C-alpha cells in the first residue's frame with residue numbers, strides 16, 4: 277500500500293477528498309458512481325471554458341485549442357496502450373457504447389452476443405440494434421459462483437455467424453474484473469472477424485488497460501469515472517471498425533467519428549489525468565526508467581496494489597475491528613477471496629435493509645450506495661438471489677483510516693440493531 281506521505285500527496289491532488297461540500301467530513305466509497313476530481317482537471321476546465329474561439333481558424337487561440345485536442349488524442353492513445361486505431365470523445369460512456377455497437381451491427385450480417393454481467397449501456401444497444409437489423413441477440417449468463425464471466429462463458433453462444441460480441445471489463449455491481457484478452461481470443465477461435473466491443477468504464481480507474489494486447493475493436497471509458505469530469509466519454513476504435521459506415525458528415529475522412537465542434541477542455545482534462553498517472557507511476561516507483569507509458573502502467577499497478585490492501589482490510593478487518601467477511605450477519609456479494617475483485621465490496625446485512633445501512637453509514641460520515649433490482653442492477657442481482665445490497669466502491673486515494681471508519685460504523689450498527 278502507499279506510504280502515508282505519498283497517500284497524503286495523492287489526496288492533496290483531488291478536490292473533496294476529506295469532506296463533501298454539502299454534508300461535511302466523510303469517507304468517499306462511492307467511486308463507482310463517479311470518482312473524485314483532480315484539482316488540475318477543474319483548473320484546466322475553468323481556464324479553457326472561458327475561451328470563445330472555435331477550432332480551425334487562422335488565429336493563435338484557435339491554433340492553441342487545436343494543439344490541445346491533438347495532445348489529448350495522443351494522451352488517450354497512451355492511456356489505452358493503443359498504437360493504431362482511432363480515439364474519439366463522445367457525450368458519455370453509454371452514448372459511445374451505443375454508437376459503436378450500432379455501427380458494428382448495421383455494418384455486418386450475423387448475430388450479436390453479450391453477457392448478463394453487462395451494464396444496460398451495452399445490452400440495451402445490442403438488443404435494440406439486433407432487433408432493428410433483424411438479427412438474434414444472445415446474452416450468456418455470468419457464473420453466479422464467481423460472479424463473473426470466464427473464458428468459456430461465451431462458448432455456448434458464439435458461432436461462425438456471430439458478427440458482434442461485447443464484453444464488460446469489470447462489473448460496477450460485484451467489482452469483479454474479467455480476462456478480456458482471453459475471452460476475445462476464445463471468441464475469435466470461432467468467429468475470427470467478429471467485432472468485439474468492450475465496456476471498460478468501471479475498470480478504467482482500477483488497473484491497466486492494454487488495448488494492443490486484447491485483439492478487440494472498441495474500448496470505452498468515461499471521464500467522470502477516472503478523476504476527470506462529467507460530460508464526456510472516450511472510445512478507442514480499431515482501424516477495422518473505424519472503417520465501417522457510421523454517422524459522419526459528408527466529405528469528412530472515412531476515419532472521422534467525432535461529430536460537430538469539439539470541447540477542447542475535455543481533451544485537455546484527459547491530458548491532466550494522464551499527467552497525474554505519470555506522476556503517480558514515478559512516485560510509486562522512483563527507480564523506474566522508461567517513458568510515459570511505463571509510468572502509466574506503473575501507476576495502474578500501484579493503484580491495484582493499494583486498492584487490494586484496502587479491500588482486504590474491509591473484508592478481513594483492520595484497527596482491531598472485524599471485517600465484513602468476519603461478521604455473521606454480513607454476506608458479501610461474490611467470493612470473498614478472488615483475484616478478480618478490484619476496488620469494490622458489495623454486501624448485505626441480514627435484518628437491516630440495504631437502504632437503511634447506506635443511510636446509517638451516511639450519518640456516520642461514510643458515503644456508499646445501494647444497488648437494487650432496478651434497470652441498472654437487476655440483471656446481476658436477480659440471478660444472485662439478492663434484492664438489494666450496499667456497494668462500497670474504493671479508489672486508490674482512499675485510506676486505511678477510512679476503511680476503519682466504515683467498519684466502525686458497520687460493527688456499531690450490528691451491535692445496536694441486531
Ligand SMILES: Cc1ncc(COP(=O)(O)O)c(C=O)c1O
Pocket residue numbers: 308309368369370371395397444446447448475476477478497498509
Ligand atoms: C460498467 C459501466 N458501463 C457503463 C456505464 C455508463 O457510463 P456513463 O455514465 O458514462 O454513460 C457505467 C456507469 O456507471 C458503468 O459502470
